[in-house]
Amino acid sequence: MRRPIKVLIAKAGLDGHERGALVVAMGLRDAGMEVVYTGIRNTPEQIVAAAVQEDVDVIGLSSLSGGHMAQFSRVMELLKKEKVKGVLVFAGGIIPDEDVKKLQKLGIKEVFGPGSTIASIAEFLKKNVRSK
């Protein structure tokens, strides 16, 4: 049997705005996914190490403090360095339009801003992820 899609939801750096990430984590749980929630103040190194140990299909990164470019690009860099393959990375939070393109160029598949529905995120993941 194919396992449920396994997702890591984390917030990187000094950003305490947890509610959105937790709402997404619970929403994806309700969509039938297994969600490892590692909360606030993770370092990019911790996020990547956790993704490897948990063998997730998806990493969801949240940022509302403006640190997304520095933190997310470091996560992408480490994923490459650690040769982590087949993991979809998406992001959410307060991220200016001009940064969305930059993040996508780094390999972040989609960025969900304010007003995004849980259903749209779940649907996106189901369409784009091949569970192990």
Added chain:
Amino acid sequence: MTIQGKQLTKLVTRLEGGERLPAELYAQTGKARIVGITGPPGVGKSSLIDRLIDELRRQGKTVGVVVIDPSSPISGGALLGDRLRMQRHSEDDGVFIRSLATRRHRGGLTDSTPQIVHALDAAGFDIVIVETVGTGQDEVEVAEVVDSVVVVLMPELGDEIQRAKSGLMEIADVLVINKSDLFGAPETLADHRHSRTQWERPTIHTSARNGEGITTLSGALDAHHAYLVASGELARRRDRAARAEVIRLLQSRLSVSILCALEAPQAQTILTNVAKRKLDPYDAVQKLLVKILGSNNRSSKHVARSPR
């Protein structure tokens, strides 16, 4: 054959999906000390493990951790929130943490937990910690998988009578009252100790918040391990664990065979006859058993641990 890093993580995923541990790896197990942490939801099991990892790492021991949270009976999904409490150890190469969802398994663990514990054992971790789901009174399966059971409670969680009850309280080798900082002076406990063994079960007051009592807990686990070895109880427990694991695998293999056998037209007729009152259920079982036991030899090459 040794496993580490990404190989280990992929192996654990396969085990979680119901595949078997390679026999050559099983042959390498039995070296790690296996510790179970159980108790009601919210008493601080994960936070306590976070502190315990600190202590064990200070002693130079490597630690594999399996943490379990429940799957939703409605969506099948799960929110795995144990790792969060110990996430700061993620970058430490001497620590491996894996979160599992119960996927409808009852008893406090997952179908795959015994096999995953073996994998971490084979990977060479000195200590393997298994954190159960938040347990009630009757989820005691962990005692069949680990060497030492720590039951974690907190102050004000019931009186002496609650502690005298059967089930969870009986399987504790070490009793921990966490959050001892919350209610002023630590409450004193009348503990009903094991009457069956010479092990004097300690009650340890801890605070995962400020680190109090963690060294004592680690010391108690060492003492319990020494007791297990000296008394011969370790060998008995591991015999029991092996037996329980084989029985569980047999049961799940047989239940697959049962479901397969029931697909056959003859079996369908038998079932229909029971419904029509032409055949008694016990006689039906007798007839079906012959078919099932006959067909069991040619069942799946891979072990399907349970029909999910």
